[in-house]
Structure formats: C-alpha cells, structure tokens
Amino acid sequence: MGFPQHRPRRLRQNPAVRALVAQNELSARQLILPAFVREGLAEPNEITSMPGVYQHTMDSLKAAAAQAVTLGLGGIMLFGIPAERDENGSAGIDPQGILNRGIAAVRAEVGDDLVVMSDVCLDEFTSHGHCGVLDADGAVDNDATLAIYGQMAVAQAQAGAHMLGPSGMMDGQVGVIREALDAEGHLDTAILAYSAKYASAFYGPFREAVDSQLKGDRRTYQMDAANRREAILEAELDIAEGADMIMVKPAMSYLDIVRDVAEISPVPVSAYQISGEYSMIEAASANGWIDRRASVLESLLSIKRAGAEQILTYYAAEVAGWLKEGK
Secondary structure (H helix, E strand, O other): OOOOOOOHHHHHOOHHHHHHHOOOOOOHHHEEEEEEEEOOOOOOEEOOOOOOOEEEOHHHHHHHHHHHHHHOOOEEEEEEEOOOOEOOOHHHOOOOOHHHHHHHHHHHHHOOOOEEEEEEOOOOOEOOOOOOOEOOOOOEOHHHHHHHHHHHHHHHHHHOOOEEEEOOOOOOHHHHHHHHHHHOOOOOOEEEEEEEEEOOHHHHHHHHHOOOOOOOOOOOOOEOOOOOHHHHHHHHHHHHHOOOEEEEEOOHHHHHHHHHHHHHOOOOEEEEOOHHHHHHHHHHHHOOOOOHHHHHHHHHHHHHHHOOOEEEOOOHHHHHHHHHHOO
16 A cells, blocks of 8 residues: 655645744844944935945934844944044044944943944954055055954953954954953953855945945955855864854855854854845845845845854844734
8 A cells, every 4th residue: 555645735835834834934033233333424324235224323323223122133233434544443443433432322222132243343444444454565464453353352342342243354363352352351242253254246335334445355365255165164263262153254145154154063153144135135126126025034034044043134123023013
C-alpha cells in the first residue's frame, strides 16, 4: 500500500496556516534605526537620495528616539555630521562634538529603554572623508587611526552610549577599543563590530546623508566583494578581540556572508540594510514597479532568514508601526 501523496500546498492555503508554519518572523525588538544628527540645522533636512530619511536637529533626534521606544525598537545607531572637519577628525573626539552631544541627548531622553548605539569611525569627521588618518603618502595609517578610535570610544561611552559600533575596518580596532574602554572603567559598554564590511557600490546615498568629503574609494581597507572566506576570518578576529556582537554590511547583496558568519559565530550577528538598498526599494516603488510594503517586508525577512538576529534598517520605525498594527 503506497503512502498518500504529499502536497506542500496544504500548508499555504490561507494566511492563518501560513503563519502557523512560518519559520521566520520579524519583530520590532530586532530592528535598529540608524539616525543622523547634523550640527547647525534649524529644522530636519530630508536626504534627497533617501526619501523619508532625515538629518536631524537635536530636538528631532530626541523625538525619533522617543518614538523608537514607543514602537518597541531594539536600538538606535547614531551618526554625527559636524560643521567643521579637519584631517584628524577632531570633532569625533571632542566631548562637545555633535555626535557626543547627540548621544548624551538621546540617552537622557530614553535612559535604558532603548539601546543607544554610536558609530566609531572618522569618515564623517575628516576633511578627506576616509575612515582613518592619512600618512605622508596619502594612505590610511592603520595604527595611528587605532589610537584615535580608542579616544573616540571612551568619549562616546562617557556620553552615555550603551554600545559602540567600530565601522572603519582597521585591523585590531576591536581590541584597542576594548582595552581603552576597560582602562577608563567602561567595562559594561558593549561593542558591535562591523566585522565584514564590504567596499560596496551601494553606499552612495549614505555619503550624501553624512555630507562625506571622500574622493576615491576605501578598497584598501574595506572588503572586496569577490571574497567570501575572508569574512569568516574577520569575524573570528573581532570575536577573539572582544566583540560582543558582530555585523555584516551590506545585507541584501551579501546574504551568503550573513549565513556564513551566523553559522560560526558564538555571539549575536547583525546585518545592515544600507542606504543604497533602501533607495532602490524607494525608487522602484515610487515608479510603481513594485509593491512598497510587500517589498520592504520581504527584504527584511530575507535578511532574518539568512541568519541575522538584528537588522539595522532605515525602515525600522515604519515596519515596527506595521507590526504593532498587525498589518
């Protein structure tokens, strides 16, 4: 006697059945909102290439953080845009610099109700737009940059950041930051390491968002899109140096890397749906070529399915609203 024919479609017949057997789902607590605060703004400034995303004033940044708490988001990642830059990115170290003031303002607004994260990198603060200081030949000086990262990390921890995101892809950055934090008594300040950050073509809108001064590219220190195994090495090095969480960036074009890293990591793995990935969805939906909400949710679910436990996305607040409404 043969077995009855198996029909996978039985488990797809209506929304209730599909929800019952779904292997992955999105939740607001797993979403992290990237947010930009710009020095000297009188009102929020919409970023042309990222419709719906703004450079914030201090007041609108605090409002966005308060909304994130109400929506149940997991965290907010802060980036600062200074009025003045120099070759060494001094505004990133200054306790009264725009990013450190933003951290303090957000932390005062939300306390421990939201994980306040901050970007440890020089690219927003340098006059040349690179993630580190340059040597006499114009190349990024890894070790000189590390010393500054240590100072930045301490300044951000003192401002109130719960978690720091070193994103410059300097060799040894996690170890230096961990050592600097511990030496100043910030033992509980966590590190979310940008472990596998690729030199991607999809960062363009972000560079508008932070008014980047970059000429050229960052291919000598960010990862080559052709390489896969290297991401595992970078992740393992960061974990060994003390990273509490690690990240893959970009997300959508690197889902294989998200999966690879998730399979070997003993610490939580995040992925960043970056500016260009956001802008592609916005452009296509604005032209009526795709269903916006369905595409946003599918894109985020694909990142979760690949193995990311947290997702940094400019859609965080909007999606959390959808989830809250049960849409």
